[in-house]
Amino acid sequence: DAGITQSPRHKVTETGTPVTLRCHQTENHRYMYWYRQDPGHGLRLIHYSYGVKDTDKGEVSDGYSVSRSKTEDFLLTLESATSSQTSVYFCAISADSYGYTFGSGTRLTVV
Amino acid sequence: KQEVTQIPAALSVPEGENLVLNCSFTDSAIYNLQWFRQDPGKGLTSLLLIQSSQREQTSGRLNASLDKSSGRSTLYIAASQPGDSATYLCAVNGGQGAQKLVFGQGTRLTINP
Numbered sequence: 001d002a003g004i005t006q007s008p009r010h011k012v013t014e015t016g017t018p019v020t021l022r023c024h025q026t027e028n029h030r031y032m033y034w035y036r037q038d039p040g041h042g043l044r045l046i047h048y049s050y051g052v053k054d055t056d057k058g059e060v061s062d063g064y065s066v067s068r069s070k071t072e073d074f075l076l077t078l079e080s081a082t083s084s085q086t087s088v089y090f091c092a093i094s095a096d097s098y099g100y101t102f103g104s105g106t107r108l109t110v111v
Numbered sequence: 112k113q114e115v116t117q118i119p120a121a122l123s124v125p126e127g128e129n130l131v132l133n134c135s136f137t138d139s140a141i142y143n144l145q146w147f148r149q150d151p152g153k154g155l156t157s158l159l160l161i162q163s164s165q166r167e168q169t170s171g172r173l174n175a176s177l178d179k180s181s182g183r184s185t186l187y188i189a190a191s192q193p194g195d196s197a198t199y200l201c202a203v204n205g206g207q208g209a210q211k212l213v214f215g216q217g218t219r220l221t222i223n224p
Contacts, residue, residue, distance in 0.1 A: 031209050043155075043200070043214040050209045058211065090154060094210050099145050099160040104153065 003027040006091050006103040019078040021106050023091030031094045032074040036087040081110045113138045117201055117215035125223050132186040132218045134201030139179050146175050146186050147200040191222045
């Protein structure tokens with residue numbers, strides 16, 4: 001999607017390994033978010049950021065950490081991946097009073 | 112805790128029909144509500160954003176309404192086309208600033224030629 005890119009698009013990793021997903025935006029939006037999408041659960045918020053170095057937890061933050069050292073980049077880290085973290089991960093951005101723009105997603109498989 | 116429900120879970124209609132997708136939410140104290148479209152294996156595309164002070168928004172063949180007091184929103188699609196086939200998601204935002212959206216599970220729409 002224009003203005004927001006996620007990398008990698010697909011990843012297979014082994015249980016217990018660390019994994020970092022990257023979200024990059026060119027819109028200079030203040031807010032950035034990480035969601036996961038799972039059958040039967042829909043989209044759920046993991047973490048979000050409201051500025052450089054300002055982050056907070058969402059609904060399903062256990063097992064995940066985030067960092068935002070620059071306005072344009074928001075990283076999601078799985079410190080020690082588990083099979084329950086197999087999912088599709090979406091990054092999104094927003095500005096005050098405006099709606100969301102979502103990235104194309106990262107499909108993560110933990111084996 | 113806010114809960115969002117979308118009914119029906121799936122809908123299949125012939126091309127050309129007008130249709131309505133429903134979204135209900137349990138806490139009426141929302142800041143805005145958004146409708147998204149998701150194609151298989153793709154990300155979400157924002158369709159319409161309704162602020163809490165608004166009653167409806169229109170974009171082309173799409174019209175979304177909001178009744179905050181009853182906790183309901185509808186997405187009306189006029190003259191449906193096969194290209195409208197996708198999953199439609201409703202999401203509510205409870206506050207200003209960071210928009211921590213709560214999503215419904217979506218309605219999977221199939222338009223048959």
